[in-house]
Amino acid sequence: MATYEEKSNMTDNKEKKRRRMKEKSISTILLVLASLSIFTTIGIVATLSKETIAFFGEVSIIDFLTGTEWTALFANPKFGVLPLVAGTLMIAIYGSVVAIPIGLGSAIYLSEYASDRTRKVIKPLLEILAGIPSIVYGYFALTFITPILKIFFPTINIFNALSGSIAVGIMIIPMISSLSEDAMKAVPDEIRHAAYALGSTKFEVSTKVVIPAALSSIISSFVLAISRAIGETMIVTLAAGSTPKLTLNPLESVQTMTAFIVQVAKGDVTHGGLIYKTIFAVGMLLFLMTLFMNIIARMIIKKYREEY
Amino acid sequence: MTNLQKRRLMDNFFHGLVFSVTLFALIILGILLFDIFKDGFKYLSIDFFTNYTSRFVEKAGIKAALSGSIWIIGLTIIFSLPIGVGSALYLEEYSDDRNLLTRIIKLNIANLAGVPSIVFGILGLGIFVHLFGFGRSILSGALTLTLLILPIIIVAAQEAIKSVPKELRHGAYALGSTKWQVIKGVVLPYSLPGILTGSILAIARGLGDTASVLMVGAVSFIAFTPKSVFDKFTILPIQIYNWSSMPKAEFHDLAAGAIIILLVLLLGANAVAIILRNKYQNRIKG
Numbered sequence: 001m002a003t004y005e006e007k008s009n010m011t012d013n014k015e016k017k018r019r020r021m022k023e024k025s026i027s028t029i030l031l032v033l034a035s036l037s038i039f040t041t042i043g044i045v046a047t048l049s050k051e052t053i054a055f056f057g058e059v060s061i062i063d064f065l066t067g068t069e070w071t072a073l074f075a076n077p078k079f080g081v082l083p084l085v086a087g088t089l090m091i092a093i094y095g096s097v098v099a100i101p102i103g104l105g106s107a108i109y110l111s112e113y114a115s116d117r118t119r120k121v122i123k124p125l126l127e128i129l130a131g132i133p134s135i136v137y138g139y140f141a142l143t144f145i146t147p148i149l150k151i152f153f154p155t156i157n158i159f160n161a162l163s164g165s166i167a168v169g170i171m172i173i174p175m176i177s178s179l180s181e182d183a184m185k186a187v188p189d190e191i192r193h194a195a196y197a198l199g200s201t202k203f204e205v206s207t208k209v210v211i212p213a214a215l216s217s218i219i220s221s222f223v224l225a226i227s228r229a230i231g232e233t234m235i236v237t238l239a240a241g242s243t244p245k246l247t248l249n250p251l252e253s254v255q256t257m258t259a260f261i262v263q264v265a266k267g268d269v270t271h272g273g274l275i276y277k278t279i280f281a282v283g284m285l286l287f288l289m290t291l292f293m294n295i296i297a298r299m300i301i302k303k304y305r306e307e308y
Numbered sequence: 309m310t311n312l313q314k315r316r317l318m319d320n321f322f323h324g325l326v327f328s329v330t331l332f333a334l335i336i337l338g339i340l341l342f343d344i345f346k347d348g349f350k351y352l353s354i355d356f357f358t359n360y361t362s363r364f365v366e367k368a369g370i371k372a373a374l375s376g377s378i379w380i381i382g383l384t385i386i387f388s389l390p391i392g393v394g395s396a397l398y399l400e401e402y403s404d405d406r407n408l409l410t411r412i413i414k415l416n417i418a419n420l421a422g423v424p425s426i427v428f429g430i431l432g433l434g435i436f437v438h439l440f441g442f443g444r445s446i447l448s449g450a451l452t453l454t455l456l457i458l459p460i461i462i463v464a465a466q467e468a469i470k471s472v473p474k475e476l477r478h479g480a481y482a483l484g485s486t487k488w489q490v491i492k493g494v495v496l497p498y499s500l501p502g503i504l505t506g507s508i509l510a511i512a513r514g515l516g517d518t519a520s521v522l523m524v525g526a527v528s529f530i531a532f533t534p535k536s537v538f539d540k541f542t543i544l545p546i547q548i549y550n551w552s553s554m555p556k557a558e559f560h561d562l563a564a565g566a567i568i569i570l571l572v573l574l575l576g577a578n579a580v581a582i583i584l585r586n587k588y589q590n591r592i593k594g
Contacts, residue, residue: 019486026488027402033394034403037417037462040455044427047434105329113323114330122330124582129337131509131574133516135545136344136567139552143560144343170340173333201319224422231424233519234545238552258426258519265429265523271438283430287423294422 048287051280058274064281070244072260072278073267079278081285083244087254088286091165091236092229094250098169100222103176107218110177111184112206130174138238141167146239153251159241162250167235172225179224183217184210216304220297227293231286233258257286344571348564356565360531361547365558370566373547375533376446380543381515383450384457388510391454392461393503399462400469401491421459428456429523437524444525447537452524456517457510464506468499501588505581512577516570518545544570 056064059079067080106126110119146163149156156162187210195205211218241253242263255263261279269276309317359369395413403410432452442448472495480490521543530542542550544566551563 023486023488027398030394030398030402033391034398034413035409036391037395037420037458038413040420040431040458041416043435044423044431047431047439048427051434102329102333105326106333109326109330113326122334125334125337128575128578129333131512131516131578132340133518133545133570133574135516135518135548135552136340136571139548139560139563139567140340140343142552143347143564144339170333170336177333201315203319203322204315206322227422228424231426233424233426234549238549258424261426261430262519262522265433279430280434283427287427290422290424290427291419294419298418 044287048280048284051277052284055274055277055281058277059281068246070255070260072275073264077274081257081282083246084255084257084260084282085285086246086248087161087236087240087244088230088256088258088289090161090248090250090254091168091232091240091256092226094162094165095168095172095229096222096226098166099172099176099225102169103173103221103225104180104218106173106177107180107184108206108211111181112202112210126174126177129170130178132171133234134171134232135234135238137167137171138235140170141235141239156251157241157253159239159243159253160251161240161254164236164240165250167239168229168232171232171235172228175228176221176225179221180214180218183214183221186217187213216301219304220300223293223297223300227290227297230293231258231290233262237262257282261286341571344564344567347561348566348568351562351565352568361529361542361550365556365562368551368559368562370544370547370569372530372533373542373544373566374569376530376541377515377543377545379446379534379537379541380449380453380521381511383446383537384453384514385507385511387450387454388458388461388514389507392458392507392510393465395458395462396465396469396503397491397495400466401487401495417459417462421463424519425456425517426519426523428452429520431455432520432524443538444540445538446525446534446541448524449521449541449543450537452520453514453517456520457514460510460513461507464510465499465503468502468506469495471502472498501584505585508577508581508584512574512581515577516545516574518549522546522549544573 064079064081066082067078068082069078069080070083071078106122110122114122141163145166146156146158146160149160149163191209191213192205195209200208236256237259240256240259242255242259243253244255244260245252247254261282264275264279269279356369357374358371359367360372361370362368395417399410399414403413405411429452432448432455436442436448436451437444440448442451476494476498477490480494485493525541525546530540532539534541548563548566548570551559551566554560
């Protein structure tokens with residue numbers, strides 16, 4: 001016969017074992033959940049690769065990457081992706097021409113000039129701008145920006161790259177402004193005070209002390225914003241047109257990679273056909289381009305960060 | 309003019325410049341909202357909510373789109389919250405940064421956050437629609453949106469969990485609690501408002517996202533409300549897209565009407581998030 005004490009020790013041990021089992025299984029479950037994100041990436045790469053490889057079984061990869069004619073939906077299709085890439089880059093570049101001065105300017109204002117009270121009003125308003133879905137900017141481009149452009153350029157196409165660029169630019173302003181502002185806010189006040197003590201004006205402190213100190217994060221915010229512009233879909237689908245063209249003239253109608261993907265997906269595509277595969281080939285190129293930009297942005301921060 | 313005067317002048321000029329560009333951004337926001345309300349306000353009526361879309365502008369409404377959006381977002385919340393919070397708990401409470409798997413997971417989440425939404429749509433098309441055979445259904449759309457907003461939820465939940473003071477955790481451990489008891493009794497209750505705030509913002513992003521769902525369920529004409537997760541569907545942003553791409557200008561105003569509803573939903577979600585944040589921000593100070 002076990003004494004009372006021994007018995008209670010036995011149930012204690014059982015209880016401990018049970019608890020340990022529970023703890024172990026919970027940590028395993030959570031690990032599985034956390035790993036799902038890896039499977040998402042594997043899923044993206046695998047899905048894109050599978051159909052892209054199938055695509056290159058029918059279309060030469062050289063023709064795809066160097067061809068200057070994209071007529072995928074025509075009877076005698078040509079799959080030169082350069083016009084789509086050119087359309088995408090043109091929108092991204094003109095978009096950042098709009099967004100970088102405004103985004104950086106408002107970041108400087110919020111971080112260096114504005115009083116706390118003004119900041120508390122303006123920051124949430126800029127956050128609203130960031131929360132507006134891109135489809136709304138697309139509507140705005142088509143029904144507001146384009147008619148205004150038409151006043152200045154009477155010959156402009158209803159669908160044109162400029163209108164899309166401006167809307168994309170407006171969309172990425174909050175991204176540049178908030179990331180750059182965070183970077184400038186992170187510059188220690190001691191450095192500012194030292195510069196003020198030497199008699200600098202706010203302008204000099206901003207441009208010669210704060211911006212150089214935060215430069216790596218500022219540049220990386222530009223790169224991230226451009227990457228976002230490259231992947232932007234709804235604005236360019238609605239406003240920039242669907243005519244793939246190798247041009248630098250923003251007044252013309254173009255087609256971006258994303259807009260082409262939507263155009264195909266909207267139509268009745270047979271699963272497994274060549275057209276279906278083009279979605280994945282163009283999507284792969286898009287994925288690689290944005291991934292590349294995001295990695296560059298991270299490298300800029302890592303390599304050139306000023307530590308204080 | 310002395311050197312000092314010149315520098316002061318330059319400073320004033322620069323102040324004016326950066327102030328004006330900030331103002332300019334806000335003015336654009338004002339114009340955008342004004343333009344949409346001016347175009348769409350006239351369509352807001354009870355009929356607009358109870359009618360399906362139609363070839364005739366005056367008979368068209370958002371019934372199918374609104375119910376589709378509610379279905380999709382409801383399912384997305386059910387899928388994404390447990391996975392997102394679970395992942396964040398693992399990364400903050402269990403994982404060790406020296407572990408290679410942990411570092412891969414963290415880097416991977418950062419990368420996923422930068423993937424364009426249309427690429428998630430292509431993934432959904434390849435995997436959920438075709439490989440799993442869910443078709444162009446609500447389920448496919450919700451799963452796609454889940455993957456899209458998951459990185460945002462995970463990062464937000466991580467931030468909230470990080471903000472739990474160490475003293476609270478140690479106190480619970482000192483009383484003999486197991487790790488899970490500490491999480492359940494201390495970490496989660498303390499970080500819940502922060503987790504919810506971040507999740508609401510992520511879900512709002514999902515509610516407005518068009519490109520990903522368009523790839524998965526691009527059906528332009530839906531004149532029924534869904535009955536099950538395997539039904540075809542349309543959502544508000546897709547309806548807005550369809551009406552905006554019509555050649556007839558009247559449909560553009562209809563799109564503006566639907567945008568107003570979408571923006572009201574999004575601003576409502578944001579307001580809830582802000583109220584939650586303010587209400588619980590000063591609750592317990594570690």
